[in-house]
Amino acid sequence: MSEKGKIGIIGSGLIGQSWAMLFASVRYNVVIYDVDYEQVKNAHNKIKNELEIMEKNGTLRGNIGAEQQIALIKGVSTLEEVLKDAIFVQECIPEVLSLKQELYGLIDKIICPQTIISSSTSTFLPSHLSEKMEHRNQVIVAHPVNPPYFVPLVEIVPSEWTESWIVQKTRSIMEEIKQSPVTLSKEVPGFALNRIQYAILNECWHLVNDGILNVQDVDTVMSEGLGMRYAFLGPLETTHLNAEGFTNYTERYANSMHGVCQHFKAPPKFEGPLVKVIADQLNSKTPLEDLQKRRLWRDQSLTKLSQLKKYNNY
Ligand SMILES: NC(=O)c1ccc[n+]([C@@H]2O[C@H](COP(=O)([O-])OP(=O)(O)OC[C@H]3O[C@@H](n4cnc5c(N)ncnc54)[C@H](O)[C@@H]3O)[C@@H](O)[C@H]2O)c1
Ligand SMILES: *[C@@H]1O[C@H](CO)[C@@H](O)[C@H](O)[C@H]1NC(C)=O
Numbered sequence: 001m002s003e004k005g006k007i008g009i010i011g012s013g014l015i016g017q018s019w020a021m022l023f024a025s026v027r028y029n030v031v032i033y034d035v036d037y038e039q040v041k042n043a044h045n046k047i048k049n050e051l052e053i054m055e056k057n058g059t060l061r062g063n064i065g066a067e068q069q070i071a072l073i074k075g076v077s078t079l080e081e082v083l084k085d086a087i088f089v090q091e092c093i094p095e096v097l098s099l100k101q102e103l104y105g106l107i108d109k110i111i112c113p114q115t116i117i118s119s120s121t122s123t124f125l126p127s128h129l130s131e132k133m134e135h136r137n138q139v140i141v142a143h144p145v146n147p148p149y150f151v152p153l154v155e156i157v158p159s160e161w162t163e164s165w166i167v168q169k170t171r172s173i174m175e176e177i178k179q180s181p182v183t184l185s186k187e188v189p190g191f192a193l194n195r196i197q198y199a200i201l202n203e204c205w206h207l208v209n210d211g212i213l214n215v216q217d218v219d220t221v222m223s224e225g226l227g228m229r230y231a232f233l234g235p236l237e238t239t240h241l242n243a244e245g246f247t248n249y250t251e252r253y254a255n256s257m258h259g260v261c262q263h264f265k266a267p268p269k270f271e272g273p274l275v276k277v278i279a280d281q282l283n284s285k286t287p288l289e290d291l292q293k294r295r296l297w298r299d300q301s302l303t304k305l306s307q308l309k310k311y312n313n314y
């Protein structure tokens, strides 16, 4: 036994497996629970396999070997076992509100006052998950980005009743496992990542809908242009460097930028004939039967990018 505390993982799908690997990489004792115990065994095998491959190809995180990391990860078959004495429990069950609320109702009956319940949810506000709970002040969202092992952002989102020590402790645990947390001061729909992502998607939709660019060229604007900078700087620091600082950027560009934005259209709903137009162009480049192959390529590229970023720290 290492002297680190116990972390619980509820739900052993892709996201649960990634969290288990991240916690084990810094020597936490990790306990995984799933309604379907077969899934836990399956997850354990996949994790073992994945950690061994990464040890060989040099992408394993942490300073202990794959074998030691695997030994820190155990499966259990009851909710009681995963919650017992855990300092932090990461919930990773499917994105269905009624399922999550039902689980939180069960958790509420057995949770200790020192255990943090953190949800991986991409879309539900922490208040909606926890409002009916007696222990609602122990619930928070820690939203990862797929694949979490190689994309480090975690959005930490408290509800208005989440206790402040929970917010701070969650952030310090995320830093400890070497993810890159941001903490929202309060919950807002879409958190931060999806609000920014949707603003971009809306404009892409309009550019195609108005016949300005085709689908491939819209994607090229990001992948060969803005995305190159954004992988390192983010949009705000980008402006800071593109002038003599941000204040100077506003002096130079506030008028022209505001002028361009006067032409922006209202947020579209992604429905109607344009759906087929965009889908057809995407399918002709990457047919549905090739999605898995393309995802593997994406994850390999992200791995290389994350290694470059690690060596490229300013
Ligand atoms: N996949 C992504 O790209 C991604 C990214 C960020 C966040 N998330 C969020 O992470 C969560 C999990 O996503 P995933 O892709 O790993 O899902 P998944 O469907 O792959 O896995 C869910 C697992 O939960 C188990 N499960 C179902 N109900 C349960 C219950 N009541 N108790 C215990 N286990 C239960 C299932 O058996 C399954 O093994 C979701 O909330 C999702 O929105 C996913
Ligand atoms: C800031 O921008 C203006 C252009 O609006 C330019 O004339 C000025 O020299 C810039 N200031 C500095 C400190 O570079």
Ligand SMILES: *[C@@H]1O[C@H](CO)[C@@H](O)[C@H](O)[C@H]1NC(C)=O
Pocket: 050, 053, 054, 057, 059, 299, 300, 303, 304
């Ligand atoms: C190493 O293996 C992992 C797990 O299969 C994979 O995700 C990653 O892309 C590989 N990295 C390299 C550099 O081959």
